[in-house]
Amino acid sequence: MVARIAARMLLTTDKRALWKFAYNFGYKGMRSVQKFKKRLKQGEHFPPFLFISIINSCQLRCQGCWVDVASPRQMISLEDLDKLVTDAKKRGNSYFGLLGGEPFMHPGLLKLLERHPDCYFQIFTNGQLITDEVAKKLRKLGNATPLISIEGSEVVSDERRGGRDVLNKTMEGVKNCVRNRLIVGVASSICQTNYDLVSKEWLNRLIELGVHYVWFHAYRVVGPSPTPELALTPEQLLNLRKFIVEMRTKAAIGIVEPYWDDRGEALCPMATGISHHIGPSGAIEPCPIIQFAKETIHDGPDVYDIMTKSEFLDDFRRTSAEATRGCVVLERPDLVRDLVNRHSAGDTTQRGTALAELDLLEPRVSQHNPEHTVPEKQWLYRFAKKYWYFGFGAYT
Structure with a gap:
């Protein structure tokens, strides 16, 4: 399986892009995790992976979206993004996830990639703005992979994404990326209406x-219109995990999910401290779906100083890890509310209703299922998760 994936990468991707992926993301990414481990021993929490929502705007209106996509445009300026990445690089970081809204609506996106050829960027996108010209520019830069959201058939895509002809427009973006020999990923938020994507045929x-590569994650019941009827059942979540583990031994495609460790026990990237989120206002949040903050990127000399001194983030990590190995927002919205109130954290949304939304959430299951753990079977995934993506002492 590993050999088949490697062969596909070698034969179908631009060599510059492949080198940047191997060095900037692979080697330097592992090195950044090692530095993260050393910082933990000194009591300093600064994540090796930062996820940044660079803009709130988007041309789609997805079910369950927690971003204020219809509100006035809010985005982190290119200058602030440049400083943010530069400051994080000083601490050994080399990988950054860029989210939205729709990141390709940010006028400075490609300039940011150009200014940091020694980093690797994963761009979470609906793919509709990736024209052939844009894909050519990404190929020339070589340091970014588009992760394009596909949510099912034509009918399901229009319903889930709140648009018309969504799938065809997105597929054009996928084809432009493939034609220009980029490293291309597809992400799917698995719910009741697109559970058929959990299949070998897909x-x-x-x-x-x-x-x-493909990224599967379970639909999150959050936001101003959470649509709880789309949530997966515990049995479906377990089957999703089993499918991922099995297909990793058979399918010639990378399969990403950051929500279980090598032993099959659940984990939360926020609670382990391996990642935090920065919103389009510059607010530093525990994770993308927790839209509360005490600090912004403008509150100190650099993001490292701000995050390592944040009592809010520290309490959020510890309290979440003590409560569950799964998603604290889904399982214990009451704890999230208590943490927000205890620290007088601000609502980072433009709609100003995040706390009221928390009050309406009913506790539900997440990936934490200690009675039915499914360990990794494939040696490379098992090795990588054990040494570079695990609990980091959060659950001891």
Whole structure:
């Protein structure tokens, strides 16, 4: 399986892009985690992976979206993004996830990539703004991979994404990326209406399209219109985990999910401290779906200083890890509310209703299922998760 994935990468991607992926993301990413471990021993929490929502705007209106996509445009300026990445690089960071809204609506996106050729960027996108010209620019830069959201069939995509002809427009973006030999990923938020994507047939179709990796995550019941009827059942969540583990031993495509460790026990990237989120206002949040903050990127000399001194983030990590190995927002919205009130954290949304939304959430299951753990079978995934993506002492 590993050999087949490697062969596909070698034969179908631009060599510059492949080198940047291997060095900036692979080697330097592992090195950043080692530095993270050393910082933990000194009592300093600064994540090796930062996820940054660079803009709130988006041309789609997805079910369950927690971003204020219809509100006045709010974005982190190119200058602030440049400083943020530069400051994080000083601490050994080299990988950054760029989210929105729709990141390709940010006028400075490509300039940011150009200014930091020694970093690697994963761009979470609906793919509709990736024209052939944009894909050519990404190929020339070589230091970014588009992770394109596909939520199912034509009918399901229009319903889930709140648009018309969504799938065809998104597929054009995928084809432009593949044609320009980029490293291409597809992400799917698995829910009741697109559970059929959890199939070998879907993976085979993506392979035929030229996609190199897929990211499965369970639909999150959050935001101003949480749509709880879309949530997966505990049985479906367990089956999703089993499917991922099994297909990692068989399918010639990378499969990403950051929500279980090598032993099959659940984990939360926020609670382990391996990642935090910065919103389009510059607010420093525990994770993308927790839209509360005490600090912004403007509150100190650099983001490292701000985050390592944040009592709010520290309390959030510890309290969440003590409560569950899963998602604290889904399982214990009451704890999230208590943490927000205890620290007088501000609502970082433009709609100003995040706390009221928390009050309306009913506790539900997440990936934490200690009675039914599914350990990794494939040696490379097991090794990588054990040494570079695990609990980091959060659950001891």
